[in-house]
Amino acid sequence: MASEAKKGKASRGALTLKTPKGTRDWSGPDMLLRDQVFNTITDIFKRHGGTPLDTPVFELKEILSGKYGEDSRLIYDLEDQGGELCSLRFDLTVPFARWLAMNNIQQVKRYHLAKVYRRDQPAIARGRLREFHQCDFDIAGTYDPMIPDAETLRIIVEVFEALQVGITIKLNHRKILDGLFAVAGVPADKIRSISSAVDKLDKMAWPDVKKEMVDEKGLPDDVADRVGEYVQHSGTVTEMVEYLGADEKLCANPDIKAGIEDMTLLASYLTALQVIDKITFDLSLARGLDYYTGLIYEVINLPSKTEDKEGKKKNKDDAATQVGSMAAGGRYDNLVGMYGKRTIPCVGVSFGVDRIFTILKARRERENAAKPRGTDVYVMAFGGKDFDGLLLERMSVAQRLWTAGIRAEFSPKVKPKLPQQFKAAEDVPLGVILGQDEMAAGQVRLKMLNQGDDKSEEKDRGKLVSLDDLAQEVKKLLL
Amino acid sequence: MASEAKKGKASRGALTLKTPKGTRDWSGPDMLLRDQVFNTITDIFKRHGGTPLDTPVFELKEILSGKYGEDSRLIYDLEDQGGELCSLRFDLTVPFARWLAMNNIQQVKRYHLAKVYRRDQPAIARGRLREFHQCDFDIAGTYDPMIPDAETLRIIVEVFEALQVGITIKLNHRKILDGLFAVAGVPADKIRSISSAVDKLDKMAWPDVKKEMVDEKGLPDDVADRVGEYVQHSGTVTEMVEYLGADEKLCANPDIKAGIEDMTLLASYLTALQVIDKITFDLSLARGLDYYTGLIYEVINLPSKTEDKEGKKKNKDDAATQVGSMAAGGRYDNLVGMYGKRTIPCVGVSFGVDRIFTILKARRERENAAKPRGTDVYVMAFGGKDFDGLLLERMSVAQRLWTAGIRAEFSPKVKPKLPQQFKAAEDVPLGVILGQDEMAAGQVRLKMLNQGDDKSEEKDRGKLVSLDDLAQEVKKLLL
Numbered sequence: 001m002a003s004e005a006k007k008g009k010a011s012r013g014a015l016t017l018k019t020p021k022g023t024r025d026w027s028g029p030d031m032l033l034r035d036q037v038f039n040t041i042t043d044i045f046k047r048h049g050g051t052p053l054d055t056p057v058f059e060l061k062e063i064l065s066g067k068y069g070e071d072s073r074l075i076y077d078l079e080d081q082g083g084e085l086c087s088l089r090f091d092l093t094v095p096f097a098r099w100l101a102m103n104n105i106q107q108v109k110r111y112h113l114a115k116v117y118r119r120d121q122p123a124i125a126r127g128r129l130r131e132f133h134q135c136d137f138d139i140a141g142t143y144d145p146m147i148p149d150a151e152t153l154r155i156i157v158e159v160f161e162a163l164q165v166g167i168t169i170k171l172n173h174r175k176i177l178d179g180l181f182a183v184a185g186v187p188a189d190k191i192r193s194i195s196s197a198v199d200k201l202d203k204m205a206w207p208d209v210k211k212e213m214v215d216e217k218g219l220p221d222d223v224a225d226r227v228g229e230y231v232q233h234s235g236t237v238t239e240m241v242e243y244l245g246a247d248e249k250l251c252a253n254p255d256i257k258a259g260i261e262d263m264t265l266l267a268s269y270l271t272a273l274q275v276i277d278k279i280t281f282d283l284s285l286a287r288g289l290d291y292y293t294g295l296i297y298e299v300i301n302l303p304s305k306t307e308d309k310e311g312k313k314k315n316k317d318d319a320a321t322q323v324g325s326m327a328a329g330g331r332y333d334n335l336v337g338m339y340g341k342r343t344i345p346c347v348g349v350s351f352g353v354d355r356i357f358t359i360l361k362a363r364r365e366r367e368n369a370a371k372p373r374g375t376d377v378y379v380m381a382f383g384g385k386d387f388d389g390l391l392l393e394r395m396s397v398a399q400r401l402w403t404a405g406i407r408a409e410f411s412p413k414v415k416p417k418l419p420q421q422f423k424a425a426e427d428v429p430l431g432v433i434l435g436q437d438e439m440a441a442g443q444v445r446l447k448m449l450n451q452g453d454d455k456s457e458e459k460d461r462g463k464l465v466s467l468d469d470l471a472q473e474v475k476k477l478l479l
Numbered sequence: 480m481a482s483e484a485k486k487g488k489a490s491r492g493a494l495t496l497k498t499p500k501g502t503r504d505w506s507g508p509d510m511l512l513r514d515q516v517f518n519t520i521t522d523i524f525k526r527h528g529g530t531p532l533d534t535p536v537f538e539l540k541e542i543l544s545g546k547y548g549e550d551s552r553l554i555y556d557l558e559d560q561g562g563e564l565c566s567l568r569f570d571l572t573v574p575f576a577r578w579l580a581m582n583n584i585q586q587v588k589r590y591h592l593a594k595v596y597r598r599d600q601p602a603i604a605r606g607r608l609r610e611f612h613q614c615d616f617d618i619a620g621t622y623d624p625m626i627p628d629a630e631t632l633r634i635i636v637e638v639f640e641a642l643q644v645g646i647t648i649k650l651n652h653r654k655i656l657d658g659l660f661a662v663a664g665v666p667a668d669k670i671r672s673i674s675s676a677v678d679k680l681d682k683m684a685w686p687d688v689k690k691e692m693v694d695e696k697g698l699p700d701d702v703a704d705r706v707g708e709y710v711q712h713s714g715t716v717t718e719m720v721e722y723l724g725a726d727e728k729l730c731a732n733p734d735i736k737a738g739i740e741d742m743t744l745l746a747s748y749l750t751a752l753q754v755i756d757k758i759t760f761d762l763s764l765a766r767g768l769d770y771y772t773g774l775i776y777e778v779i780n781l782p783s784k785t786e787d788k789e790g791k792k793k794n795k796d797d798a799a800t801q802v803g804s805m806a807a808g809g810r811y812d813n814l815v816g817m818y819g820k821r822t823i824p825c826v827g828v829s830f831g832v833d834r835i836f837t838i839l840k841a842r843r844e845r846e847n848a849a850k851p852r853g854t855d856v857y858v859m860a861f862g863g864k865d866f867d868g869l870l871l872e873r874m875s876v877a878q879r880l881w882t883a884g885i886r887a888e889f890s891p892k893v894k895p896k897l898p899q900q901f902k903a904a905e906d907v908p909l910g911v912i913l914g915q916d917e918m919a920a921g922q923v924r925l926k927m928l929n930q931g932d933d934k935s936e937e938k939d940r941g942k943l944v945s946l947d948d949l950a951q952e953v954k955k956l957l958l
């Protein structure tokens with residue numbers, strides 16, 4: 001990613017040939033891998049009844065304003081060329097809320113995979129660009145408690161299993177967290193700022209976080225200690241429900257009580273959905289965004305089992321491609337109410353597809369895996385000194401293959417040389433070889449290419465196949 | 480299309496809930512149909528060895544400037560918020576040329592399907608929006624003459640066959656057209672403006688076109704008549720090559736001579752590729768863009784054979800959805816040279832996917848075709864008065880189906896009523912029905928839903944299937 005974004009700069013006179021700062025082109029194997037990631041994820045969304053939504057790349061400016069706090073300065077505005085004032089979308093959640101309210105939709109499972117725009121300082125090595133992808137799945141509507149929440153967590157597990165990426169889902173509940181703060185003695189007006197300090201516990205040690213709370217945010221020392229005592233607990237959902245339930249002071253708080261009920265229900269659902277073993281209930285997870293009202297979660301990359309087997313060296317590589325959270329989300333019951341007549345409860349997840357891409361690309365390079373290639377069959381011809389290139393015949397054979405839906409190419413030369421043709425077919429699994437005599441008999445030779453053993457390859461002239469059977473024979477070999 | 484774009488306007492206080500002028504959301508059956516069109520087309524691109532390219536939605540402003548003549552006023556600029564000046568892409572050809580030059584790519588078959596932006600007056604009923612799709616396939620590189628041109632035409636035919644849309648490809652050659660103008664006596668500096676008058680012959684009668692040439696563009700009356708005599712000819716490639724070849728004055732023109740050679744070669748290739756019967760060589764086709772240097776073509780919608788059978792009424796409907804050219808393109812050998820050190824010859828086609836969508840949507844509505852639906856199986860439960868809803872069991876069964884890759888849903892209620900569940904499963908082909916007794920025996924009932932005959936449906940309680948066999952049995956029924 002970094003190399004392609006950096007190398008892409010070439011001048012010609014006054015004109016600088018580059019993409020705008022913080023953007024990149026996608027092509028070749030990167031693009032094929034990206035599409036593969038996208039298809040894997042959207043297939044799973046569809047499996048759960050998700051329907052796709054696509055919104056314009058820009059929204060009316062007033063739709064975005066007041067939604068992103070001080071990040072609003074990162075919004076890209078369109079120039080005022082007369083008419084409406086517009087801005088490029090900053091995320092996919094606000095367009096979703098606008099669409100729900102505008103069409104008065106009460107219930108939907110929607111997914112949206114698209115680019116979003118932030119005028120941030122790009123950090124290309126860490127995969128942070130100004131134009132980047134978001135991939136969101138959200139369930140909107142009034143349902144019985146925790147059922148859509150559990151399905152969302154199930155979707156997360158299915159996605160990473162399909163991508164063969166090992167994960168843990170860190171989980172918390174905003175009501176429990178806010179209740180803990182209240183019991184510890186954090187003043188109501190400091191809860192959100194203390195919450196965002198707690199959220200740094202995955203990157204900073206407790207003494208530093210405590211320092212921030214006391215010195216910067218003015219929390220009394222003993223209150224900070226009580227917060228620290230609580231939020232450094234994590235474990236399975238059952239363990240944590242027990243821990244919270246055993247503390248009378250905590251149980252007396254109505255928010256915590258409601259949260260414990262939610263978590264108990266959720267645990268039974270996650271067990272039925274066979275994803276409970278992926279979950280860690282972590283009281284230090286707070287999530288930055290203000291709009292969450294219930295469950296919150298974040299997905300952390302772990303070396304997968306197959307990678308474990310390959311030993312420690314691989315794990316070190318994984319650490320090098322450790323790119324923060326791979327997906328995150330939660331319940332936000334009040335956001336849509338900012339646009340519509342009534343609020344619509346929502347729960348969702350956003351996959352960091354650019355980060356996932358970075359991990360998979362590193363794995364592919366590590367494993368030296370074959371790059372995905374498009375063409376299945378290369379149609380070639382050769383002959384003696386009177387050889388005319390058999391172009392029309394090669395076209396006609398390619399036409400048969402295309403008609404059968406087979407991916408085929410041939411040399412765009414009238415009289416291509418044989419080595420040229422083999423070189424062009426370097427990554428293609430099958431060759432169809434035309435000769436004057438065989439064509440006269442309505443036959444071609446079908447040959448596996450690039451089996452590694454070059455000597456036998458030259459001798460093996462391939463299997464004679466009649467033109468009428470060709471497409472079928474090719475399909476058999478491609479299975 | 481029109482209805483969704485129009486209805487989407489709802490106010491809440493000061494905030495107007497709408498998408499910006501000339502843009503729309505895509506969701507529901509429209510979105511599924513659009514994706515279907517996109518997938519059909521890109522599958523065919525891949526079949527021909529095409530590789531995908533994706534570029535940023537905005538480019539440096541200087542990359543776009545000077546490329547679109549007076550249409551440049553329709554470019555969307557980003558606001559100057561410090562840093563580079565950028566504009567939203569106006570088409571996919573300029574970003575392609577920039578990418579080729581920047582990466583010094585000499586040869587590629589690339590496709591690109593993305594949105595482009597033009598601040599034009601929207602005409603929603605005719606499907607003209609400010610944010611719309613382009614879908615381009617281009618072959619760049621130096622090849623033997625007419626081979627990539629022929630493959631591009633073959634791709635066009637494959638796409639519309641796959642979409643079951645009847646077409647004719649109108650074809651012309653810039654060299655022949657320019658030669659005709661020269662022979663008729665059009666001054667060199669008037670050739671492009673006379674050419675664009677000729678291009679109107681598909682919408683205007685000859686006397687009106689002539690009037691434009693003579694009165695507005697100052698062409699002598701007899702020159703206009705000679706132009707008119709030539710450009711009103713059309714026919715098969717063979718017929719037209721004969722017509723041009725029989726006229727000694729025309730053959731003496733070196734451009735026309737070269738053009739006839741190209742067309743003769745092309746005809747042999749198109750015959751080998753079995754697409755010659757879709758082609759009309761039409762001397763009035765001129766195409767607006769200046770950068771074409773060789774073959775030019777435009778795809779016109781014709782009622783398909785199946786629609787023919789259904790009689791005249793259907794054809795009239797087709798006329799109603801007649802939306803201009805469905806695809807167009809040609810050879811442009813000098814465009815990339817505007818960016819790079821050396822020029823790279825290119826030939827390509829751009830599919831009007833929004834227009835294609837409009838035609839297919841009208842057909843779907845006419846045929847009252849079943850809307851594509853996502854879910855394959857609805858997992859439901861019912862029981863007597865002690866019925867607890869079997870939620871965990873429904874989750875566990877859905878989990879089995881998801882694990883097998885099957886698209887499944889269940890009611891997100893703890894105790895859903897049976898009619899509610901049947902209603903939710905309205906468009907779903909299969910139901911899995913859970914009952915207390917069957918579950919105890921490790922079994923469920925598998926039932927075809929919505930067969931039309933309601934009475935028998937109630938009696939038919941479905942086939943008893945063991946949980947272990949369920950996914951396999953479902954897959955058999957879904958085949």
